Amino acid sequence: xxxxxxxxDYRKIIDERLKQVLVEEEPNSLYEPIxxxxxxxxxxxxxxxxxxxxxxxxxxxxxxxNPALAVEIFHNFTLVHDDIMDNADIRRGLQTIHxxxxxxxxxxxxxxxxxxxxxxxxxxxxxxxxxxxxxxxxSAIEVCEGQALDLELETSLKVxxxxxxxxxxxxxxxxxxxxxxxxxxxxxxxxxxxxxxENYGFNLGLAxxxxxxxLDVVGDSGEFGKSIGGDIINGKRTFxxxxxxxxxxxxDKEIIGRVFAKDGLDPSIVAEVREIYxxxxxxxxxxxxxxxxxxxxxKSLENLPKSDSHSMLVWLANKLCExxx
Amino acid sequence: xxxxxxxxDYRKIIDERLKQVLVEEEPNSLYEPIxxxxxxxxxxxxxxxxxxxxxxxxxxxxxxxNPALAVEIFHNFTLVHDDIMDNADIRRGLQTIHxxxxxxxxxxxxxxxxxxxxxxxxxxxxxxxxxxxxxxxxSAIEVCEGQALDLELETSLKVxxxxxxxxxxxxxxxxxxxxxxxxxxxxxxxxxxxxxxENYGFNLGLAxxxxxxxLDVVGDSGEFGKSIGGDIINGKRTFxxxxxxxxxxxxDKEIIGRVFAKDGLDPSIVAEVREIYxxxxxxxxxxxxxxxxxxxxxKSLENLPKSDSHSMLVWLANKLCExxx
Numbered sequence: 001x002x003x004x005x006x007x008x009d010y011r012k013i014i015d016e017r018l019k020q021v022l023v024e025e026e027p028n029s030l031y032e033p034i035x036x037x038x039x040x041x042x043x044x045x046x047x048x049x050x051x052x053x054x055x056x057x058x059x060x061x062x063x064x065x066n067p068a069l070a071v072e073i074f075h076n077f078t079l080v081h082d083d084i085m086d087n088a089d090i091r092r093g094l095q096t097i098h099x100x101x102x103x104x105x106x107x108x109x110x111x112x113x114x115x116x117x118x119x120x121x122x123x124x125x126x127x128x129x130x131x132x133x134x135x136x137x138x139s140a141i142e143v144c145e146g147q148a149l150d151l152e153l154e155t156s157l158k159v160x161x162x163x164x165x166x167x168x169x170x171x172x173x174x175x176x177x178x179x180x181x182x183x184x185x186x187x188x189x190x191x192x193x194x195x196x197x198e199n200y201g202f203n204l205g206l207a208x209x210x211x212x213x214x215l216d217v218v219g220d221s222g223e224f225g226k227s228i229g230g231d232i233i234n235g236k237r238t239f240x241x242x243x244x245x246x247x248x249x250x251x252d253k254e255i256i257g258r259v260f261a262k263d264g265l266d267p268s269i270v271a272e273v274r275e276i277y278x279x280x281x282x283x284x285x286x287x288x289x290x291x292x293x294x295x296x297x298x299k300s301l302e303n304l305p306k307s308d309s310h311s312m313l314v315w316l317a318n319k320l321c322e323x324x325x
Numbered sequence: 326x327x328x329x330x331x332x333x334d335y336r337k338i339i340d341e342r343l344k345q346v347l348v349e350e351e352p353n354s355l356y357e358p359i360x361x362x363x364x365x366x367x368x369x370x371x372x373x374x375x376x377x378x379x380x381x382x383x384x385x386x387x388x389x390x391n392p393a394l395a396v397e398i399f400h401n402f403t404l405v406h407d408d409i410m411d412n413a414d415i416r417r418g419l420q421t422i423h424x425x426x427x428x429x430x431x432x433x434x435x436x437x438x439x440x441x442x443x444x445x446x447x448x449x450x451x452x453x454x455x456x457x458x459x460x461x462x463x464s465a466i467e468v469c470e471g472q473a474l475d476l477e478l479e480t481s482l483k484v485x486x487x488x489x490x491x492x493x494x495x496x497x498x499x500x501x502x503x504x505x506x507x508x509x510x511x512x513x514x515x516x517x518x519x520x521x522x523e524n525y526g527f528n529l530g531l532a533x534x535x536x537x538x539x540l541d542v543v544g545d546s547g548e549f550g551k552s553i554g555g556d557i558i559n560g561k562r563t564f565x566x567x568x569x570x571x572x573x574x575x576x577d578k579e580i581i582g583r584v585f586a587k588d589g590l591d592p593s594i595v596a597e598v599r600e601i602y603x604x605x606x607x608x609x610x611x612x613x614x615x616x617x618x619x620x621x622x623x624k625s626l627e628n629l630p631k632s633d634s635h636s637m638l639v640w641l642a643n644k645l646c647e648x649x650x
Contacts, residue, residue, distance in 0.1 A: 030473035081436060085429040104410040107432060108472055111406060114439055115465035122458035130454060133447035140440035147433055148355035 001308055003315040010051060013061070014044045017069055021120065033097045033109040034116070037076050040092045045208070045320070046179045047072040052316070053183025053197045055309035063125065063186050067132060070120040071179050074136075077113035078143055078175075080106055085151065086234075114140075128185045135185065139178035146171025153237050161242050165206070172212075173205025180204075192303070199300035204317050207293035211323060213238035214286045217274055219324060229270035235262030239289070243282045244273075252276050294321040326633055328640045335376060338386070339369045342394055346445065358422045358434040359441070362401050365417045370533070370645070371504045372397040377641070378508025378522045380634035388450065388511050392457060395445040396504050399461075402438035403468055403500075405431055410476065411559075439465075453510045460510065464503035471496025478562050486567050490531070497537075498530025505529075517628070524625035529642055532618035536648060538563035539611045542599055554595035560587030564614070568607045569598075577601050619646040 018038050025031040047068035054064035082088075083096040084106050090096065098106035121136055149167040153159050180201030184194040216231040217240060231238050237260070244256045255272055259265060277283050297317045304310055343363050350356040372393035379389035407413075408421040409431050415421065423431035446461055474492040478484050505526030509519040541556040542565060556563050562585070569581045580597055584590060602608050622642045629635055 027470060027473050027477060029477055030470055081432055084432060103428070104476065107406055107409060108469060108476070110436075111439070112466060112469035112473075114436070115462060115469055118443060118458070119462040119466055122455065122462045129458075130447065133443070133454075133458060137440060137444035137447045141437060141444055144433060144437035144440055145352060145355055148352045148437075151429065151433070152352060152354055 001311070003312050003319075006312065007048065007316070007319075010048050011044045013065070014047050014068065014072065015039070015041075017065060018072070021069060021073075021116070029105070030109060030112055033080075033101055033105055034113055036094070036100070037080060037091070037097060037109075038073065038113075040094050042072075042076070042092060044072060045316075046075050046176060048316070049176060049179040049201060049204075049313075050183040050186075052309045052313050053180045053201075054186040055183075056197075056304060056307055056313060057184055057187035057189040057193055058305075059183070059187030064183060066120045066123050067136075067182050067186060068179075070117040070136070071175065071182065073113050073120065074117040074140065075175060077110045077117065078147070080110040080113065082147060085147070124186070126186050126188075128188060132182050132185050135178045135181050139174045142170040142174035146174065154235075159237055159242060161239070161246070164237065164239055164242050168206060168209040169202070172209040173202045176205035176208065177201035196300050196304055200297045200313065200317070203293045203297035203300065204320065207290045207297065207317070208320055210239050210286055210290045210293070211320065213240055214283070214290065215324070217277055218283060229267070229274070232259060232270050232273045233265050233267060235259050235265055240277055240282050240286055243285060244276060244280065247280050247282065248276060252280070290321050294318065326636070328637050328644075331637065332373065332641070332644075335373045336369045338390070339372050339393065339397065340364070340366075342390060343397070346394060346398075346441070354430070355434060355437055358405075358426055358430055359438055361419070361425070362405060362416070362422060362434075363398065363438075365419050367397075367401070367417060369397060370641075371400055371501060373641070374501060374504040374526060374529075374638075375508040375511075377634045377638050378505045378526075379511045380508075381522075381629060381632055381638060382509055382512035382514040382518055383630075384508070384512030389508060391445045391448050392461075392507050392511060393504075395442040395461065396500065396507065398438050398445065399442040399465065400500060402435045402442065403472070405435040405438065407472060410472070449511070451511050451513075453513060457507050457510050460503045460506050464499045467495040467499035471499065479560075484562055484567060486564070486571070489562065489564055489567050493531060493534040494527070497534040498527045501530035501533065502526035521625050521629055525622045525638065525642075528618045528622035528625065529645065532615045532622065532642070533645055535564050535611055535615045535618070536645065538565055539608070539615065540648075542602055543608060554592070554599070557584060557595050557598045558590050558592060560584050560590055565602055565607050565611055568610060569601060569605065572605050572607065573601060577605070615646050619643065 022031060022035050022038065050068035050071055051061055051064045055061065079091060080097050083091055084098045084103055088096050089099050096106070097109060121133065124132060126132060146167055146169070150171055153163060153167055177198050178201070180197040181194055184197040189197070213231065216228065216238065219228055241256070241259060245260055248256050255269070256276060259269065259273060294317050298314050301310060301313055347356060347360050347363065375393035375396055376386055376389045380386065404416060405422050408416055409423045409428055413421050414424050421431070422434060446458065449457060451457060471492055471494070475496055478488060478492055502523050503526070505522040506519055509522040514522070538556065541553065541563065544553055566581070566584060570585055573581050580594070580601060584594065584598060619642050623639050626635060626638055
């Protein structure tokens with residue numbers, strides 16, 4: 001089966017439905033920025049995981065679509081607010097909402113997206129609606145906690161890899177885990193099946209975030225939609241930076257220390273840091289970690305019923321692990 | 326029955342439960358500001374309405390408490406974000422979160438409060454849980470739309486009383502309406518009973534907001550927890566200001582026009598504007614509008630079963646209509 005084609009088909013359905021959700025809503029001052037961010041594209045990984053998880057246990061797309069859209073809209077809400085907090089200028093190749101409009105617009109549009117996500121979720125037709133709500137709400141809390149940990153990480157002087165993993169477990173992996181869980185609940189899966197899909201989503205989420213950190217250093221800028229080396233220039237405490245803090249010595253330590261301290265960083269430092277990351281095997285180590293979590297994700301699925309959707313979940317994990325964008 | 330006493334008892338229960346919800350949550354950087362705002366007091370009108378509406382149709386407090394807390398936490402979330410947007414320094418006699426901490430903390434703590442509200446709501450045990458979620462989500466959307474309309478109102482040159490009523494219908498009345506509706510749903514009320522309590526809440530919400538506008542001009546500053554005349558100094562488009570724009574003439578028109586245009590306002594203008602509001606009967610007219618909506622609210626309840634909770638809903642409407650704070 002051509003999973004690339006099928007993935008694109010799902011994306012088209014999701015994009016089309018997102019358009020319908022927002023058509024003719026007022027006031028414009030609230031909904032125009034929401035349409036702007038939601039229709040600016042995006043990989044739609046989370047809603048596709050909701051759908052595939054549901055289908056893999058015998059459910060169908062129509063059952064899964066509203067919760068899938070809810071997860072995607074919630075995710076976009078977090079991007080809008082995170083971009084304010086990170087003072088980010090560009091998202092998906094476009095100006096961020098607080099840059100194009102202003103901070104108030106970005107705060108309020110984000111809030112409304114959160115509310116719209118819940119409205120869509122409340123239109124879910126499932127006998128397990130209580131668990132679906134609980135899973136979504138729990139994930140929303142964890143995402144906020146993860147963002148708080150991320151902000152703490154950025155100013156803390158003592159940060160280890162364990163703090164980082166705890167942070168991305170909440171900030172990134174929680175929502176992907178719960179996307180898979182919600183799909184499983186929609187199909188009324190057994191406890192074991194739900195747990196298997198949760199494990200898949202959680203580990204995929206970790207792999208996904210590590211890959212994101214890696215792509216800031218080795219990605220293709222045109223495709224990635226962010227500027228390469230942005231994390232380095234901003235002194236962002238990525239997996240790579242924290243690994244480097246552990247490993248590098250001598251003059252290299254001084255350069256990495258400047259990134260960590262966000263001390264006088266300018267674009268010229270990017271090439272130096274990249275070279276250090278390569279020379280100390282940090283690029284290689286990060287790639288191995290991505291593969292490690294991806295393999296756990298795939299292994300989590302082994303006892304689930306075999307189907308095209310099941311195979312596509314495996315394909316998706318490998319695809320994300322190998323992505324260049 | 327001593328409803329003042331009973332109201333205070335409900336408040337104590339709500340305050341106590343709010344404390345329990347938040348105990349030992351981490352990270353501190355996220356939950357400390359949440360505790361700060363939630364435990365700073367507040368009238369707790371919305372959760373009391375959830376409880377009384379539920380009880381008035383035969384339900385009990387234990388069924389209603391989680392949704393009641395959810396509504397209160399959601400309401401506080403909107404205060405935190407609105408205070409950023411309005412650049413407000415003081416709330417309930419304390420510094421606002423974005424002043425005491427910073428804007429990022431206020432954005433993120435607000436987001437987490439929204440999520441915690443949903444988490445509590447997802448723990449609701451009711452056969453009508455779908456309708457309860459839907460009602461809550463719809464209200465959340467309307468509150469955001471109302472805030473967007475409010476921001477539009479503040480910069481628009483042509484604003485009428487009808488725009489104002491539309492705005493407060495969403496920004497303030499929607500959540501009070503849905504508090505009453507959720508209480509009715511929890512008690513598994515009939516369609517007519519639910520509608521009656523919705524009407525009660527909606528009209529009470531309108532009366533409540535008009536009273537809030539009025540108290541900025543004639544309230545007791547110590548008790549009100551905000552500075553008196555703040556709306557005037559900020560040129561806020563309240564019911565009183567918009568009425569004054571319609572009615573006043575000559576030199577008075579010039580003064581009111583300056584408030585409307587937010588043009589060179591300083592504390593000395595407050596006394597002048599107050600005097601105009603009194604002289605043109607605008608204070609009196611606003612009080613009559615408060616009474617008008619309060620009476621509709623009370624009348625909405627007339628066909629509901631009589632009980633102490635029913636009588637207390639009537640008492641509460643009159644109380645809010647006569648409040649000085």
